[in-house]
Amino acid sequence: MDFTLSEEQIMIQQAARDFAQNELLPGVIERDDAQKFPAEQVKKMAELGFLGMMVDLKYGGSGLDTISYALVMEELSKIDASASVIVSVNNSLVCWGLETYGSDAQKEKYLSRLSTGQCIGAFCLSEPEAGSDATSQKTTALDQGDHYVLNGTKNWITNGNSADIYLVIAQTHISKGHKGINAIIVEKGTPGFEVGPKENKLGIRGSDTHSLIFNDVKVPKENRIGEDGFGFKFAMKTLAGGRIGIAAQALGIAAGAYELAKKYSKERKAFGTEISNHQAIAFKLADMHTQIEAARHLVYKAAWDKDQGNDYDLSGAMAKLYASQVAMDTAVEAVQIHGGNGFVKDYHVERMMRDAKITQIYEGTSEIQKIVISRSILRD
Numbered sequence: 144m145d146f147t148l149s150e151e152q153i154m155i156q157q158a159a160r161d162f163a164q165n166e167l168l169p170g171v172i173e174r175d176d177a178q179k180f181p182a183e184q185v186k187k188m189a190e191l192g193f194l195g196m197m198v199d200l201k202y203g204g205s206g207l208d209t210i211s212y213a214l215v216m217e218e219l220s221k222i223d224a225s226a227s228v229i230v231s232v233n234n235s236l237v238c239w240g241l242e243t244y245g246s247d248a249q250k251e252k253y254l255s256r257l258s259t260g261q262c263i264g265a266f267c268l269s270e271p272e273a274g275s276d277a278t279s280q281k282t283t284a285l286d287q288g289d290h291y292v293l294n295g296t297k298n299w300i301t302n303g304n305s306a307d308i309y310l311v312i313a314q315t316h317i318s319k320g321h322k323g324i325n326a327i328i329v330e331k332g333t334p335g336f337e338v339g340p341k342e343n344k345l346g347i348r349g350s351d352t353h354s355l356i357f358n359d360v361k362v363p364k365e366n367r368i369g370e371d372g373f374g375f376k377f378a379m380k381t382l383a384g385g386r387i388g389i390a391a392q393a394l395g396i397a398a399g400a401y402e403l404a405k406k407y408s409k410e411r412k413a414f415g416t417e418i419s420n421h422q423a424i425a426f427k428l429a430d431m432h433t434q435i436e437a438a439r440h441l442v443y444k445a446a447w448d449k450d451q452g453n454d455y456d457l458s459g460a461m462a463k464l465y466a467s468q469v470a471m472d473t474a475v476e477a478v479q480i481h482g483g484n485g486f487v488k489d490y491h492v493e494r495m496m497r498d499a500k501i502t503q504i505y506e507g508t509s510e511i512q513k514i515v516i517s518r519s520i521l522r523d
């Protein structure tokens with residue numbers, strides 16, 4: 144078994160680490176406070192090739208593997224999970240979905256723009272009454288011959304306002320249930336398509352999360368991805384890969400919080416010695432380090448499975464379930480190790496604690512990951 148990263152992977156990891164330190168760290172507290180979308184930083188990430196990491200070179204992508212993508216997600220998330228979720232959605236949900244299941248014409252038209260960051264994408268599945276139960280789609284895309292007409296509302300959409308290209312999941316044949324769902328590409332500016340108000344969030348406040356409203360939105364038939372009725376499968380397949388990105392995000396948040404806590408524990412003194420010399424603190428760090436390393440193995444294994452062409456539904460779900468728990472636990476303990484300083488914004492760990500929570504919720508809650516895992520293991 145070879146656990147070593149390739150030279151190329153190490154180089155990409157270092158590039159992401161440098162970028163996070165030099166470009167994401169300055170202003171991260173202010174962006175979180177003001178709920179400011181990191182537009183300048185997104186442009187720079189596009190220049191580094193981080194927005195279309197796994198996309199083929201012929202569509203302007205970086206042509207890299209999933210492990211490289213996970214490494215970049217981890218490094219960015221150590222500093223700014225609001226920025227990394229933009230990368231995750233664009234790569235895993237939008238670019239990967241289009242490249243894998245889109246028609247040649249759709250790839251020609253949209254993929255290069257998305258992978259080079261000329262525009263960014265959004266993935267629109269959730270609705271006010273369809274979150275974990277994604278089969279309950281109320282948004283309709285009625286077949287009108289050469290076009291669809293969309294009506295309905297999507298909720299909590301990442302990149303909701305900043306995107307230009309939206310992959311929208313909607314019900315076409317109501318009587319067919321989830322087999323009547325389609326995935327349809329909708330461009331910003333299409334008449335009847337409106338971006339709703341921005342959500343005021345607990346964490347990842349720099350990412351813009353919006354509801355979307357579709358009111359008699361006419362979309363040409365050629366914008367449907369895959370065969371008629373493929374939309375639900377498209378969403379599930381795409382989310383299975385997306386979970387690896389979110390697992391890597393969780394890993395990054397955990398590792399970032401741990402690094403800050405370790406550094407602080409060697410500087411802060413109490414009872415005449417650095418707090419790292421108190422066993423209660425040293426043991427917390429030991430637990431954090433061990434759990435992060437275990438999460439890292441699960442995340443890289445899931446990414447490796449995807450690169451090898453193995454099934455990654457199970458490994459991706461396990462990686463997300465575990466890494467998100469580790470992110471939450473580690474961030475809470477990092478605040479504890481910082482004492483009162485952990486409770487104020489300047490020390491970063493309180494933001495990480497708020498950011499960590501979302502990794503247990505989006506792209507399938509932890510409860511949903513347990514359903515995926517238990518179904519998979521009980522099938523044998």
Ligand SMILES: Cc1cc2nc3c(=O)[nH]c(=O)nc-3n(C[C@H](O)[C@H](O)[C@H](O)COP(=O)(O)OP(=O)(O)OC[C@H]3O[C@@H](n4cnc5c(N)ncnc54)[C@H](O)[C@@H]3O)c2cc1C
Nearest residue numbers: 266267268269274275276299300301504505506507508510
């Ligand atoms: C910041 C943010 C960004 C998001 N970005 C996007 C995006 O870009 N695109 C998109 O489509 N969606 C997005 N979402 C939506 C997200 O994926 C959903 O919130 C999530 O899937 C959970 O759905 P829900 O909120 O409706 O919760 P519900 O499904 O109502 O679940 C509520 C609770 O019940 C539990 N539960 C539900 N069903 C079961 C069950 N069968 N067994 C056990 N427990 C169960 C859940 O685990 C949860 O704890 C985002 C959400 C947030 C908050």
